[in-house]
Amino acid sequence: MRIRTFAEYQLAYEQSVNDPEAFWAEVAQNFHWRKPWTKTLQWNFEEPNIKWFSGGKLNITENVLDRHLTTRPNQPAIIWEPNDPAEPSVTLTYKMLHDYVCRFANVLKRNGVRKGDRVCIYMPMVPELAVAVLACARVGAIHSVVFGGFSAQSIADRINDAACSVVITSDGAVRGNKTIPMKDTVDDALIGCPTVQRVIVMTHTRTPVAMRKGRDVWWETEMKQVTSDCPAEEMDAEDPLFILYTSGSTGKPKGVVHTCGGYMVYAQYSFENVFQVEPGDIHFCTADVGWITGHSYIVYGPLLAGSTSVIFEGIPTWPDAGRFWDVVDRHKVTILYTAPTAIRSLMGFGLDPLKNKDLRSLRVLGSVGEPINEEAWHWYDENVGKHKCPIVDTWWQTETGGILISPLAGITKTKPTFATLPLPGVQPLLVDEAGKEIEGNGVSGNLCIRFPWPGILRTTWGDHERCRQTYFSTYPGLYFTGDGCLRDEDGYYRITGRVDDVLNVSGHRIGTAEVENAINMHTGVVESAVVGYPHDIKGQGIYAYVITESDTAHEADLMRRDILATVSRVIGPIAKPDKIQFVSGLPKTRSGKIMRRILRKIAEGDTSNMGDTSTLLDPAVVDAIKAGAV
Ligand code: WT7
Secondary structure, three states: OOOOOHHHHHHHHHHHHHOHHHHHHHHHOOOOOOEOOOEEEEEEOOOOEEEEEEOOEEOHHHHHOHHHOOOOOOOEEEEEEOOOOOOOOEEEEHHHHHHHHHHHHHHHHHOOOOOOOEEEEEOOOOHHHHHHHHHHHHHOOEEEEOOOOOOHHHHHHHHHHHOOOEEEEEOOEEEOOEEEOHHHHHHHHHOOOOOOOEEEEEOOOOOOOOOOOOOEEEHHHHHOOOOOOOOOOOEEOOOEEEEEEEOOOOOOOEEEEEEHHHHHHHHHHHHHHHHOOOOOOEEEEOOOOOOHHHHHHHHHHHHHOOOEEEEEOOOOOOOOOOHHHHHHHHHOOOEEEEOHHHHHHHHOOOOHHHOOOOOOOOOEEEEEOOOOOHHHHHHHHHHHOOOOOOEEEEEOOHHHOOOOEOOOOOOOOOOOOOOEOEOOOOOEEEEOOOOOEOOOOOEEEEEEEOOOOOOOOOEEOOOHHHHHHHHHOOOOOOEEEEEEEEEOOOOOEEEEEEOOOEEEEOOEEEEHHHHHHHHHOOOOEEEEEEEEEEEOOOEEEEEEEEEEOOOOHHHHHHHHHHHHHHHHHHOOHHHOOOEEEEOOOOOEEOOOOEOHHHHHHHHHOOOOOOOOOOOEOOOHHHHHHHHOOO
């Protein structure tokens, strides 16, 4: 399962392409299966229909927890670093975590949760978040974690899409110097969620909460009613493990479905190889468990591998911009995995926050979520890694379950801004607009994958056709990533960004249509168009062009603030536009299609050459927008 040299990587890669089934069957041997699989892989990308390890029976938590009980019961599984550095951190050993998960799994059962039920988790970054996730997996319930920054409306949409019967939340969350009322937000969401029977509320901030009799129960009270004896539910390899919602180019987020067997195999395999994990490693992934990065590389990957995972509740800039380095120093972190946006924001504080912080424990640095620019790469290398830590620029997606293109730490020669080479089992290719493969090196095109790997999504919840349409129909027979990519003379891959209407704002994936829908819900808004523009820290900023019913000139600022409040309310603060320009018309073709290319150019501040505008219904509108650009 472990690759240790570049020659071994090349060999593994070759084997994985020549005989994928034999390759992955051998990797999968390293896990605990209740019953072995009968067929390693069945697939087609037309329907699509993808099945790994068919007939295999397992429970992922027996691999995450039980199998470590004999080998490392007293090793830390989770180290929790609270928001406030003055408060003590918490360590849960594998034995303690096993106990905790089993007890909470019994709480779920007591509250009517059965195999196949959907459970929504809306929690702060506390150990109980991982416990809730694993307890769902223990009883065979499908978890749907919703990022704590999403609005009540977004929670409700996700709960209703999956028809969740239970919600797990906490009274509140603390981030920096802010307290966020989580249960309150859940209460607002539940006004429109008829399927929810039970809400389990963990006490964290002691924020006052309303507890509805017959529906809401306290985590702590429930835990007193159960034992820690909870045999794991037997799952089929292809039973869903979780749903995670992600944005696409259409308005409604999709529930990406991952299944038990393949996801498990891929999460551990990718984790161990990319980060070249060693016994005793302390892995600090700064993402939130509400995103796929947190699922795969805070919870499942590290714990499957028997590693130690840091869960950090706070933010990088509170109480000061040295907080990450403080966590690294305090817990002797060996692997740090963060996003370019965090690096860029910390760069702005200079080197002072790094002073007197001992970073010598660090061995590997990771980057994820968006293209990393050269300046950030070098700053990370020089000031954090002190030129001693390989940087792994890991490219992947919610849909891929785990990292697909990345250096293997210390093994693959790195090149700033390049995700470098595919992991074994991953067969990328570049295609042109017509879907024709672009062969050779020194080329660029749209990034596709031609063969399944165990962690690929299986469907989108409740709407398989949407899954087919979105990922498998643009280029028949291929999985289309939505990313543009170049392959240089060395065959190294560099991801250049989305080629669809999806934005990447501070590593968060946001659909332009979603933001437009939210803006259009505001009173007085007639129409809007949203595009991305380069932003020094966020990577991309959100630029909204808005047409209003009446002239807003005299109260433009108030209107702007109200629109922001509406977007916050509908999606969440992460989707708030950075710039709003009121316009009287949008550049549309005769068929009514908005020419986003023009709007993007204006948002970028590049108005020199607008290209061909002759197909526009009203070319004069472009000059008016140019003149009013913000
Ligand atoms: C999109 C997926 C799973 C990672 C967290 C985000 C962009 C991700 C990189 C990278 C350039 C990257 C892509 C991708 N992206 N990693 N290393 N270099 N771009 O997951 O929310 O599903 O977003 O993030 O555009 O399609 P996600």
